[in-house]
Amino acid sequence: MIDREEILARIGAADDAASLEALRVENLGKQGKVTQLLKTLGKMSPDERKTEGPKIHALREAVQGALDARKAELDRAELEARLKTETLDLSLPTPAAPQGSIHPVSQVMDELAEIFADLGFAVAEGPEIEDDWHNFGALNIPEAHPARAMQDTFYIAQGDNEEGAPQVLRTHTSPVQIRTMMRDKPPLRIIAPGRVYRSDSDATHTPMFHQVEGLVIDRNIHLGHLKWTLETFLKAFFERDDVELRLRPSYFPFTEPSAEVDVGYSIENGRPVIGGRENWMEVLGSGMVHPKVIANCGLDPDEWQGFAFGCGIDRLAMLKYGMDDLRAFFDADLRWLRHYGFSFLDTPTLSAGVGA
């Protein structure tokens, strides 16, 4: 008779896959002991088979079970032994991906486009090398007018365009107003961001900088709409509800009435923080488009009126994001670009916010 306990004990003590396989062959192989026992069943009488059958089958199952269990144990031990050898020092650094960035001026332009899109303003563009009619004449700045001296102008040396008009680097984005009014039919709502140039260079002025122009032309637009638009825009841009504006009567040849716009701020930790009415700083020039300008564009000033405003983008960026030197904007110092720049993921949206 087979000693079941002995077999199970030997299986349990097998210490590698080979000896376990030998025990399987010894017991469950074609000539194995248990196999031999199974073969005896065929020769038994039905009664004998009824009593012996279950026992022999139980023995086979026990042996098979013991083999399987031992195999699993051995596999686990082997895996554990292998895992002990498989270590990585994951504190080692991975290759650093280069850190790209969006320039603050581009970011702020995207913010402006998003805010004004909600107010129904499209983004318009125009040339930076302008003829002096678009830059001055159409804007009611005649040649001898002292206002021309207000904006130190770069002239293009090769001079005149095909029509013989002197060429200048645009001193403001206002010529885009003219081009828009001449090209499109009112009602109009546009902003026009872009590079502008003035012959000026010191700590707070660079010969090239960025402006955004706003223009609304319709039948019943008045100064109150201008005020609301600027308040709404600046509140959205600075992401504060306590933004306060002060409109001061001023003079621009292309608007009448004209207003300079101050925004209230306070000094916190040595920095200007927009909000409240403690101090004022000038951020915008604006006004109702001068009837002559509207007429210069071929529109009837008795039918159409509206407002325009212009604002430095670099300055908006500085006020919102805290840079203090305009010149650094155009130096392309990688350290500055990474410090003040924006992730490509910081796309301004109304739902996620226009600031980053």
Place this chain on the structure above:
Amino acid sequence: MKFSLEWLKQFLDTDASVSDLADAMTAIGLEIEGVEDPADRLEGFSVAKVLTAAPHPDADKLQVLTVDTGDGKPLQVVCGAPNARAGMKGVLGQPGATVPANGMVLKKAAIRGVESNGMMCSTRELELGDDHDGIIELPEDAPVGASFADYSGASPVFDVFITPDRADCMGVMGIARDLAAAGLGTFKPVEVPTIETDGSCPVEIRTDDSEGCPAFYARVITGVKNGASPEWMQRRLIAAGQRPISALVDCTNYLMLSTGRPAHVYDLNKLSGPVVARRAKAGEKVLALNEKEYELDESMTVIADDKGAHDIGGIMGGEHSGADEASTDVLLEIAYFDPDRIAKTGQKLMLSSDARTRFERGVDPAFMDDGLALLTDLIVKTCGGTPSEVTRAGTPPMERPTITFDWNRTAALGGIEVPRERQVEILESLGFTVEGDDVTAPTWRHDIEGPADLVEEVARIVGFDQVPSTPLPRPDGVAHPTATRSQVVERRLRRAAAARGFNEAITWSFIPTSQADLFGGAPNLVANPISEDMKAMRPSLLPGLAAAARRNLDRGASSVRLFEVGRRYLAEGEKPTAALLMAGERSARDWDVGKATGFTAFDAKAEALALLEAAGAPTDNLQLFMDAGETWHPGRSAKLGLGPKKILAAFGEPHPELARALDLPKGTVVAEIFLDQIPQPKKTERARTPYAPPALQAVSRDFAFIVPNDLPADQLVRAIRGADKKAIVDARIFDRYEGNDALSLAVEVTLQPEAKSFTEEELSAISKKIVEAAVKKGATLRG
């Protein structure tokens, strides 16, 4: 424009505080740039009497004074002024006071061993004048102990920015009128004196240039004695930032600052013959009061006599004919000059002056006689003399347009409801004449042309802060997209570049001409650049990025990945362009990978393609053309396009000579994307085509060819793809081996069966076509 409160009060009866006045000026469009109270600066300085003066024991030039400060306890003060003496009264600064001229805080000190408890001050030290020869001597009746600020009548000074449209506010009187209209007091117009005259003007006055100088009034005063102007006048002039010169000059300056009316005083004895306003002769020269000589042309107006031109009319007097200390007989000139001509002359000569500033903005043509009377009165009162009658040549243009005003415009344009009566009241208080709906501007306002100007007058006096914010009408529904296709392209391209590790730069649009010349020159040069380095409008973005890369490398950056989106300024227009530059290390040395690696032209290609893809270009259809042009390395650069005439991008290594000229390190690669060349995608439906994956799996077959050394891999791949356009869905180089005498390229071809799997026969037929196509390119199948 600077003026003191006491001067303002000559024209404005008001109890308003300094800050209320300042706020009101800003609110009505006279922007306050600063308010300074000299009393603040003179704090700690008081009237004192010198009781005794004795020589300093150890210094020849010093004296030891005892000074009565009014509190009965005389102080000892060491003083170096030669005029310090017992019995005189002066100004004492006590310890703690700050000397205005140099910011020094006074303290008790020992001077050469003698204690000194303050300083007796000179005019210059208190910034009241230039005199520094001795200490200030005050009159006998000066009250000892009084604060010097009070004693000297120091008055707060307003500094106001006057916009170019408001010449009328370039005199204190005009500012007072505006403030009165805004409810800050009662306007007191200047009182014009009646002048006692003796005889007609002995000098003939003419204007031969009625366009440039339509009116020229004058009179002579004989027997004047020029000297220092009176103290009250000097005080006002100093407050206004003017240096007192002599009584005659000060009187004209005073008239100008007070009423906005420039005038000029000639020494009659330096003139000969009639005094005439005429056009300058071409090349005529004038030595002006600033001691510079100006060469004039025929568009300019001069005041001349028989000897020649003396005066650049309305801009600056002449050095040889002006009144000076010795003048006894003078000719006063009050003229009206055409604003446009003054502006043009001033611009041409690049000559600014207070007179030009006022004339080019437009003075009050109705104020010529009054101005002349006021000036005469000032001179006679200060310098004595006998005035002649006035002689007048020409008449100034006095017409002002009458505007028929729809009073509702104030609400319709200004956004503020103001009752008609109030509007009329405001306009009249500003000097406008209102008759029914007809409004006429006063002669001193040159800026009123139409209804919009009247709206501004009413709105600014009521206050822009009273204009209610009114929401813009909002179209129904969610805001519509507003960005144009090219704007979207730029935004996507920027963010794609940043995502790929590039830092966006903004560099100057102008570059040195020498750098522009490397790119064939700049068609647009700035005529008046800030510097020669900012002269050429860039024909390429690369010089700006190269300079930026160089700066960063010099600052120690090891790896530079920069891009810029901006315009190139070409003869045919402004071209929106994106440029990328890679320099230094592509990857740093690394424990895993090994040594640092550099950039190759393939990096530039990868970036160009990625950005073109982001920009929506049809990158699958792009052809590659080797050698991107003269500025590129001929063998390591290429263009990508939809044909040789439709180039979307260029990339690779810059030409070594260009790299040297731009001081770029070896291993720099660049790419340019020509944004205006990217075709608009065909308008597509939002819905995609139905999803229909192939039923059967694709199979792949590898082919290895020996190819001619100069065969671009791209051509082999294109040939293979074209061999069976239906079955072949992809072909890709996966191996390249450059042997001693042959180049081997291995291609993995992906074949997509349709309804049925390929049979062996079909597969060998396709293979045959592939090999044939390759053979046509000079390839042979490797055995």
